[in-house]
Amino acid sequence: MRPTSGRLPACATVTPAGVRITLAQAMGTCFGVQDAIDLALQPEWRGRLTVVGQLVHNPQVTERLRANGVMIVERDQISTIATEAVMITAHGASDTTKRYLSDHGFTVLDATCPLVIRLHKLARFLETKGYFTVVIGEENHVEVRGVVGNLARAAVVHDESDFHRLVGETRIGVVSQTTNRLEKVLTLVDAIRALDGVREVRFIDTICQPVKERQQAIHTLLSQDIDLGIVIGGLNSANTRKLKDLIADRGIQAHHIENAAGIDRGWFTGKRHIGITAGTSTPQDVIEAVYDEVKRVVG
Template sequence: MEIVLAKRAGFCFGVKRATQMAFEAADKGGATFTLGPIIHSPQVVQKLEGMGVKVLKTLENLNDGTIIIRSHGVTSEELEEAARKELEIVDATCPFVKKAQEHVKRLSQTGYDVVVVGDADHPEVQGIVSYAEGKVFVVGSWEEAARLPKMKKVGIVAQTTQSFENLKHVVLECLMKGGEIRVFNTICDATAVRQEEAKSLAREVDCMVVIGGYNSANTKRLAEVCTELQPRTHQIETAQELDPAWFVGVNRVGVTAGASTPKWLIDEVIDRIAALDVEKKD
């Protein structure tokens, strides 16, 4: 059985930067915290916890120490609260997410009603929305965009892990909602490239394995686009979840991973698949 790994599987620039900043902060010692998980990888979060970095849901009871801002960013109110409490802030927000936040702030300041294309429950989107000073709407699809009210000026940005197709469909729908429309394509290039690579690989293999946290939006989308082309697609977090039955009759298996998946987890999965192949031949 041949195992084919996608070229750009695993950490993207923003996640790599955030984890490096977090581990460097942990090495310095002292009371260190992250506001929410640093990235959507339970295994990386667990490693940081082993180094004394605790995950907080809010800053309510924190009055000193170092707070690391996760790669998805936080709300403007939370960042202001950290500054007000004079906490040492390590801002590991992905630069692409930061750009989306800035676009929303600028659009709302110049009189645009803002539409954010994304998942309303995702922390990245909640952070982006908080930078709007006027009306802001979150839509996940063109169907949701169709229910938006009429607006004079519409400004559109996207969650960085959205698909370009979804953004395009929402923009087309918004053309019927406003007289003036301004669009910023804030989708991360790494996300688009990974999805295209995953699609290409899914067409060429008998089975796909997508590695990444179940709370990771970009990993979930990778699994979705692969499933559309290769029904034998399985998302896992760790090698222990692999089922030998998935590989019965499989000659080529494709492997890809979300942007929050560390290399050591990918290596473990590949090694385990290779071992399963040996067992099957025996």
């Protein structure tokens, strides 16, 4: 299975009680996450591989990896690694981190997603062209830390409260964490352009295509008048949170759950149309289990 768009056989169903359930046209595990999982599960690495940080922001997948002999440690526990091989996750890492691992004798399996590599390259390109580089994203997110770690000078901007980091900069190059919402990023780029003293802003859109497809699929769900959104993904998954916000920001009731056990039957009272979607690290079987449970609960 290589779920780049996570389609289920039927995209919409109407239950015997007359409640419509519609699945987003694009959702679930993206190719970058799937490739990283496949690499970690190769039989030759069983019991010989440690993943530094979460390979995916999804506890079910993490448990599956552990059950298949993959060790997982946090970034501040690198000194405890006892396997010969170490994996860089799809979110990537700075060159310094990769060098540190190889200098310490580990075989480094690099599962950095090609779209994260593109982000790294474009951020560095802006820097070589003399721009002060701004990464729009979450400062502590591993992807953002990896990008910034490869730049000589950069600032992370999450919202306008971070603009003090740009004081004195006149030529600014902007990239984005791959999982951001395009509308939010464009709004921030416009606000940066309007800052006193800024002469030039060059923005390169680095939001990844699978994320855009998942966001677009939510707009489609919203255009179909859903009155409840269920968004499936790890509670620590940034892209899943953003998908939920897309629905909630339109005033539609939305719930972020990790799996079918998170469903509360009280949510469905009086609802006529339920939309279901999932973040980029949510496996197909978890989506299917939620879909089945929602059907069962609404009757």
